Amino acid sequence: MFILVNLKAYPCDPIEVATAARDVAEASGARIAVSPQAADIARVADTGVETWAQHVSPNAHGSHTGSTLAEAVADNGAAGTLINHSENRLKLAGVDGSVHAAERAELIGGDISVATADPGIVEDAVAAAEAVDPAVDVFCGAGVSTGEDVSTAGDLGAAGVLLASGVAKADDPESVLEDLVSGT
Numbered sequence: 001m002f003i004l005v006n007l008k009a010y011p012c013d014p015i016e017v018a019t020a021a022r023d024v025a026e027a028s029g030a031r032i033a034v035s036p037q038a039a040d041i042a043r044v045a046d047t048g049v050e051t052w053a054q055h056v057s058p059n060a061h062g063s064h065t066g067s068t069l070a071e072a073v074a075d076n077g078a079a080g081t082l083i084n085h086s087e088n089r090l091k092l093a094g095v096d097g098s099v100h101a102a103e104r105a106e107l108i109g110g111d112i113s114v115a116t117a118d119p120g121i122v123e124d125a126v127a128a129a130e131a132v133d134p135a136v137d138v139f140c141g142a143g144v145s146t147g148e149d150v151s152t153a154g155d156l157g158a159a160g161v162l163l164a165s166g167v168a169k170a171d172d173p174e175s176v177l178e179d180l181v182s183g184t
Contacts (some may be wrong), residue, residue: 002160020174045077058097070105074130126157
């Protein structure tokens with residue numbers, strides 16, 4: 001089970017979270033990645049934790065002020081990227097463009113877990129993705145905060161989980177991460 005911690009724009013120390021994620025991943029053998037803001041990608045990647053971008057723009061090099069190039073995040077250590085998060089929704093053409101941009105750079109993921117509150121949503125998403133392309137992994141998000149949530153998501157067919165505030169806002173990110181991997 002893959003655990004991806006999205007730091008969003010929370011006022012946390014990305015290096016502290018990344019170091020904790022790296023240490024827990026090494027100690028447990030679990031796969032844990034951190035997705036910081038674009039400005040922190042290189043610093044987070046330098047900790048040795050698997051690092052993902054929060055977004056890549058659908059365009060290539062050129063006059064695109066404010067864009068986040070897939071090649072730039074890859075050059076700074078990102079191994080993957082989120083695309084079309086509910087907080088940064090793209091139109092279908094933008095999704096396609098961002099997926100193609102990620103492929104260019106080889107980057108191709110509430111308080112109650114959706115896996116517990118409405119397991120059918122996860123099962124339906126897994127079935128829908130599998131019907132289109134069995135190679136597409138489905139991540140479960142929305143309220144994931146415990147090892148039990150991680151285990152439940154896996155039982156429902158999710159390949160991994162995506163979470164944010166449970167780790168980013170924690171006083172002790174390492175202990176939260178240890179609990180999360182207990183469900184893998």
